[in-house]
Amino acid sequence: MRIPCPHCGERGNDEFLYRGAAGLPRPPADATEAQWHDYVYLRDNPYGSHRELWQHVHGCRRWLVVTRDTRTHVIAAVTDVSMALS
Amino acid sequence: MTYSVWRIAREALRGNSGWQPAWRDQAPKPRYDVIVVGGGGHGLATAHYLAKLHGIANVAVLEKGWIGSGNAGRNTTIIRSNYLLPGNEVFYEHSMKLWEGLEQDLNFNTMVSQRGVLNLFHSDAERDAAARRGNSMRLHGADGELLDAAQVRTMVPLLDFDNARFPITGGLMQRRGGTARHDAVVWGYARAADRRGVDIIQNCEVTGIRVEGGRVRGVETTRGYIGAGKVGLACAGNTSRVAAMAGLRLPIESHVLQAFVSEAIKPLVDTVITFGAGHFYISQSDKGSLVFGGDIDGYNSYAQRGSLPIVEDVAEACVALLPCTGRLRMLRSWGGIMDMSMDGSPIIDRTSVEGLYLNAGWCYGGFKATPASGWCFAHTIAHDEAHALNAAMRLDRFATGALIDEKGAGAQPNLH
Numbered sequence: 001m002r003i004p005c006p007h008c009g010e011r012g013n014d015e016f017l018y019r020g021a022a023g024l025p026r027p028p029a030d031a032t033e034a035q036w037h038d039y040v041y042l043r044d045n046p047y048g049s050h051r052e053l054w055q056h057v058h059g060c061r062r063w064l065v066v067t068r069d070t071r072t073h074v075i076a077a078v079t080d081v082s083m084a085l086s
Numbered sequence: 087m088t089y090s091v092w093r094i095a096r097e098a099l100r101g102n103s104g105w106q107p108a109w110r111d112q113a114p115k116p117r118y119d120v121i122v123v124g125g126g127g128h129g130l131a132t133a134h135y136l137a138k139l140h141g142i143a144n145v146a147v148l149e150k151g152w153i154g155s156g157n158a159g160r161n162t163t164i165i166r167s168n169y170l171l172p173g174n175e176v177f178y179e180h181s182m183k184l185w186e187g188l189e190q191d192l193n194f195n196t197m198v199s200q201r202g203v204l205n206l207f208h209s210d211a212e213r214d215a216a217a218r219r220g221n222s223m224r225l226h227g228a229d230g231e232l233l234d235a236a237q238v239r240t241m242v243p244l245l246d247f248d249n250a251r252f253p254i255t256g257g258l259m260q261r262r263g264g265t266a267r268h269d270a271v272v273w274g275y276a277r278a279a280d281r282r283g284v285d286i287i288q289n290c291e292v293t294g295i296r297v298e299g300g301r302v303r304g305v306e307t308t309r310g311y312i313g314a315g316k317v318g319l320a321c322a323g324n325t326s327r328v329a330a331m332a333g334l335r336l337p338i339e340s341h342v343l344q345a346f347v348s349e350a351i352k353p354l355v356d357t358v359i360t361f362g363a364g365h366f367y368i369s370q371s372d373k374g375s376l377v378f379g380g381d382i383d384g385y386n387s388y389a390q391r392g393s394l395p396i397v398e399d400v401a402e403a404c405v406a407l408l409p410c411t412g413r414l415r416m417l418r419s420w421g422g423i424m425d426m427s428m429d430g431s432p433i434i435d436r437t438s439v440e441g442l443y444l445n446a447g448w449c450y451g452g453f454k455a456t457p458a459s460g461w462c463f464a465h466t467i468a469h470d471e472a473h474a475l476n477a478a479m480r481l482d483r484f485a486t487g488a489l490i491d492e493k494g495a496g497a498q499p500n501l502h
């Protein structure tokens with residue numbers, strides 16, 4: 001699997017660190033335990049398109065939001081996290 | 087038909103004309119007392135124990151492909167009960183005991199081979215951790231033995247003992263551990279369940295779960311609607327997808343794990359060995375192939391195939407541990423989809439939907455659990471409450487904080 005980093009170009013996935021689903025809404029500090037439980041532990045785990053966080057640790061060290069199909073590993077889009085989540 | 091040496095002799099004389107299919111090919115009935123979704127080892131074992139121990143034989147196992155087409159037919163077949171934490175170790179030791187009597191129970195040769203499982207260590211700190219785990223195993227009634235380097239050397243002389251970076255200083259040995267033939271486990275449970283009246287229905291994918299008034303009523307399938315008093319999910323890597331049909335969102339990510347076999351060679355490894363300085367394990371099949379694997383790829387996947395960095399990583403670990411394998415050719419590799427739970431331990435529990443039960447979160451270690459998983463899941467379904475053996479494997483432990491964090495890796499599935 002190769003990930004096209006917007007800063008460094010296409011690189012093998014072993015240059016990257018995986019951090020799971022992107023864009024999970026972080027609860028406010030005074031949120032209930034139930035909200036924190038959902039945030040920390042529960043996942044949609046979709047069969048198909050998945051927005052996920054990868055860090056280019058052996059490259060530019062930027063965090064990226066990758067949209068990838070979990071059935072085929074085909075990557076549809078990659079954005080720097082500052083663009084994706086702003 | 088009971089299998090025996092007499093039956094073989096008789097069939098030999100009759101030109102093998104009397105063998106019958108090991109299980110019936112059933113069309114779904116309109117309704118069952120219990121439907122088990124997923125015809126892997128766990129689903130089939132659940133059906134067997136429901137019929138055998140709880141008198142519930144009006145059961146169907148629904149499988150979207152053929153039985154054993156998932157992880158049950160893709161794993162590296164290692165069985166062991168060498169866990170540290172109380173919530174796990176009682177359960178896995180129960181499984182080991184069931185393995186020890188499985189062939190008699192099922193009247194099927196599951197080729198359980200207690201060739202031992204040897205966890206190597208390479209430093210004093212690792213030795214301490216192994217001693218602690220070994221003590222925990224023995225306190226739970228399992229066997230465990232701490233071996234020094236000389237003892238390991240007599241068993242497996244071709245390991246790289248004096249490696250400059252990771253010298254082998256000993257190992258934790260569980261002699262009752264070993265391997266079993268994965269396909270035979272599937273077929274043996276299927277045949278035994280079928281003989282007690284369970285319907286095994288293949289090519290029947292569950293596409294919806296009907297819930298009315300908070301209670302499960304049945305399942306929609308590619309072969310029509312089937313009513314059910316209770317529904318048990320044993321879908322391994324596809325658990326999140328199936329549970330979502332009942333509105334459940336789970337503490338699970340699906341990840342791919344690869345495995346490999348080499349070309350066949352003469353006997354080299356007569357036990358199961360795990361490397362302590364990397365994630366790598368190896369055994370040798372009866373055909374002579376080395377069977378080995380390592381880490382999960384580490385990203386969400388339903389693809390049943392992984393990528394090349396893991397192939398390289400596993401091959402490197404193999405040569406680091408057994409330099410004599412350097413010229414050996416890899417014959418095949420494949421992947422399976424792991425239901426990675428957030429603390430790395432399984433879930434066997436009821437759910438918030440009445441009559442709907444969950445068996446999941448097996449990560450890459452659920453083959454050894456097959457007998458106990460089916461045994462405990464059958465109990466949980468039949469009695470609507472957990473048995474003491476799976477009491478800690480609760481779905482709500484992520485909310486209460488009573489995690490079974492065997493590896494100390496927290497809520498990061500790709501680190502387990």
Ligand SMILES: Cc1cc2nc3c(=O)[nH]c(=O)nc-3n(C[C@H](O)[C@H](O)[C@H](O)COP(=O)(O)OP(=O)(O)OC[C@H]3O[C@@H](n4cnc5c(N)ncnc54)[C@H](O)[C@@H]3O)c2cc1C
Pocket residue numbers: 123124125126127128129148149150151152153154155156157158159160161162163164165290291292293320321322323324328343344345379420421422423424448449450451452453454455
């Ligand atoms: C490469 C690899 C190596 C492994 N090595 C080991 C090992 O050495 N030791 C060990 O203990 N464990 C090992 N495991 C883990 C072990 O194989 C699994 O944890 C275990 O097999 C999971 O339980 P199961 O057998 O019921 O799963 P599966 O065989 O995957 O059964 C689940 C079934 O559910 C079916 N299903 C899914 N969705 C639906 C639906 N909607 N409708 C109907 N049916 C459905 C699937 O088709 C599948 O047949 C390994 C796994 C892999 C992939």
Ligand SMILES: [Zn+2]
Pocket residue numbers: 005006007008009056059060061062
């Ligand atoms: Zn980069």
